[in-house]
Amino acid sequence: xxxxxxxxxxxxxxxxxxxxxxxxxxxxxxxxxxxxxxxxxxxxxxxxxxxxxxxxxxxxxxxxxxxxxxxxxxxxxxxxxxxxxxxxxxxxxxxxxxxxxxxxxxxxxxxxxxxxxxxxxxxxxxxxxxxxxxxxxxxxx
Numbered sequence: 001x002x003x004x005x006x007x008x009x010x011x012x013x014x015x016x017x018x019x020x021x022x023x024x025x026x027x028x029x030x031x032x033x034x035x036x037x038x039x040x041x042x043x044x045x046x047x048x049x050x051x052x053x054x055x056x057x058x059x060x061x062x063x064x065x066x067x068x069x070x071x072x073x074x075x076x077x078x079x080x081x082x083x084x085x086x087x088x089x090x091x092x093x094x095x096x097x098x099x100x101x102x103x104x105x106x107x108x109x110x111x112x113x114x115x116x117x118x119x120x121x122x123x124x125x126x127x128x129x130x131x132x133x134x135x136x137x138x139x140x141x
Contacts, residue, residue: 029057029058029059029060030057030058031055031056031057031062032055032056032057033054033055034053034054034055034056035052035053035054036052036053036080037050037051037052037053038050038051038053038077038078038079038080039051039077039078040063040075040076040077040078040092041075041076041078041129041132042069042073042074042075043073043074043075043133044073046126046129046130046133047126047129048129049065051063051064051065051107052064052065054106059110059111060092060095060108060109060110060111061077061092061108061109061111062106062107062108062109063106063107063108063109064100064104064105064106064107065104065105065107066103066104066105067105068097068099068105069094069097069105069107070094070097071094071095071096071097072093072094073093073094074091074092074093074094074112074133075091075092075094075109076089076090076091076092076115076129076132076133077089077090077091077092077109088115089114089115089132090111090112090113090114090115091111091112091113091114091115091133092109092110092111092112093109093110093112094107094108094109095108095109095110096108115132115135
């Protein structure tokens with residue numbers, strides 16, 4: 001025996017509404033669920049890695065990755081480019097990292113600074129990545 005389409009739709013609608021209400025209580029900005037792959041460069045390794053985006057908002061991003069990225073770790077998130085895009089990359093700080101399965105971590109990060117320039121993530125060297133972090137770091141008094 002299975003559920004009817006109407007029953008499935010009703011249950012999914014209720015679960016989505018509940019999840020949306022709970023998320024709204026904890027988040028500053030509305031999150032937009034999506035699935036896509038992007039490149040990030042953690043400050044600790046300066047090596048580009050591919051991750052999956054699970055949601056996006058005005059103040060942060062939710063990611064999925066096979067390795068843990070510790071809270072507080074900074075990374076550069078490279079955004080997909082279109083002819084109209086004004087933001088190429090964003091400096092992010094990990095707010096949380098929790099296991100979802102034995103092989104997958106859910107990572108939440110907040111945006112801390114927009115990074116300009118026209119750099120393609122797939123062509124970055126370690127020196128390029130170090131320069132990005134130097135560019136993104138606030139000036140020291």
